[in-house]
Amino acid sequence: MAATLAAPSVAVPRPGGRRLAALATLTRRRFALTAHTPRELFVPLLTPILFATVIAPALGKTVGTFAPGIDYMTFVAIATAGLLVPLNTMFSGIGVIVDRESGARRDMLAAPIQRSLVVLGNLAVAFAITALQVVALVGAAVLRGADFHTSAQSALWFAAGAGFLAIGMYGVAETLANRVPRVEEYIAATPAIAIVPWFFAGSLFPLGTLPVGLAWFARFLPLTHALALMRYGLLDRQGTGLRDIWGMHSATLMAMLSLAVVAAFAVAMTLISIRVFTRSAVR
């Protein structure tokens, strides 16, 4: 076999929009790889859906209305979104290790693009899939009888809380994936990162019912702020959960403060994940 090829022509780099075009390519690539393995789409959804449609109604039936105007089943249904987001983003991090061990990561590193775009492409897909799953989860909860008190405007608080939490948690996932040498170690660390904080973040009970020390610890968890925001947007219009954190009177002010905490978490973890990736990419 002998290859005879035409004379080369020089590829002309496109100056404008080159970065966006590369980001779009990396995003499509990640999506194609993720869609190729449907387990990444559906496995993270199983536990939260089970919680929202089976466990939450059972708990709601047992507990009933535990605070004025707040149905416990709906309270837990929103908590399941706070479980789904970290679980799904952590599962997305496995793709980073697969890329490194047996995928095309080195070809991407040799590409004439900013290497941070590789992280941002992965983030875009993790974010989109998580958003889709949260919508599916809320839909399942509604079908099962959850009683949301919301409007289009207040739902934005929910979207912002869930969105920034997803971005921050993907940053955690990408950082961990680039730090651990083997996928087994990554999977072993996932419950500690994605599930344990959920038990302390006021997911299944109000923060005020925790011992004082644990309640203070919970205030430092981004998940606590994200959950309070999500509930403020869909259920708790009085801001009871936010008051447990901040102890102020203005629900809007407390919501903005919690939003700032979750947004800072998202920005910080994204920057850290980019730095860890670019440093690990070059020996």
Added chain:
Amino acid sequence: MEPAVEVHRLTKTYPGGVEAVKAVDFAIEPGEVFGLLGPNGAGKSTTIGMLTTTIEPTSGSARLAGHDVIDEPIAARSVSGVVFQDPVVDRGLTGRRNLQIHARLWGVDPTRAAERIVELTRAFGIEELLGRPVSSYSGGERRRLEIARALLSDPRVLFLDEPTVGLDPRIRYELLDLIGGLRAARDMTILLTTHYLDEAERLCDRVAIVHEGRVVALDAPGALLMAFGREIVELRVGGDPAEVLDALRSRGVANGDAFTIGSSVTIPLVEVASRDAIAEIHRLGVAAESLTTRTPTLDDVYLRLTGSRLDLAA
């Protein structure tokens, strides 16, 4: 004319003090096929890693088509293509998707990319496979896909890092034909690393022999072999090979290029005919366990320069 690749005092010391590359210098002219020849651990892949900006040099400098790999890494990457030593593909995606992604990342116009994909995959005999996931490709098919991918952007410098390692002999020879075809048809600089002597001799205009992070010889394969004359006598002796070599030198059979490794004495025949040399060896009464004559190879060059045999070191 500006060199396509220019390397000056390039050094890499890994954490822990491992000196993988030690102040290497070379320059490669546009259109040249240049080989880095050496065993595993000689520093070949680290050198390529620094040139492709995935390994940070400890000191020294390198330029690709005039772009400094440290100061202008994106510009340097834009003029190069790489075929890695290990498989680097998205196995879950089709061959076509892998090629399209690469073309877009290198900024190749989509219409031009589609034409190049047809042109290259047809030339490499993988056109029919493009719709299949790469996980279903054989090792040789995947390698051809990777070479086609590296060529999509018409790179001015193509890096081939041990492109045939791990392939069975038949596929290896097919790939050598393919790479040779590139050399014949394209005005492109190729930097090839290998520990296969025949690959270097067959494909390269010039070869740098690398040993323990240093370039110990650099010239055209023919020029490197010239020092060994047309033939080599190799004898394995039962006694002290150094004594035998001294005796052969005193009789004018061996000169300064002759050397011993283990129980073997290797004698390049520059001025003496093999028949005369063998007769002289017999007259000396050397207790030779075996005596052979053969044409010299780059392995002999490597052996004389480093004291170890390339195929064993690899």
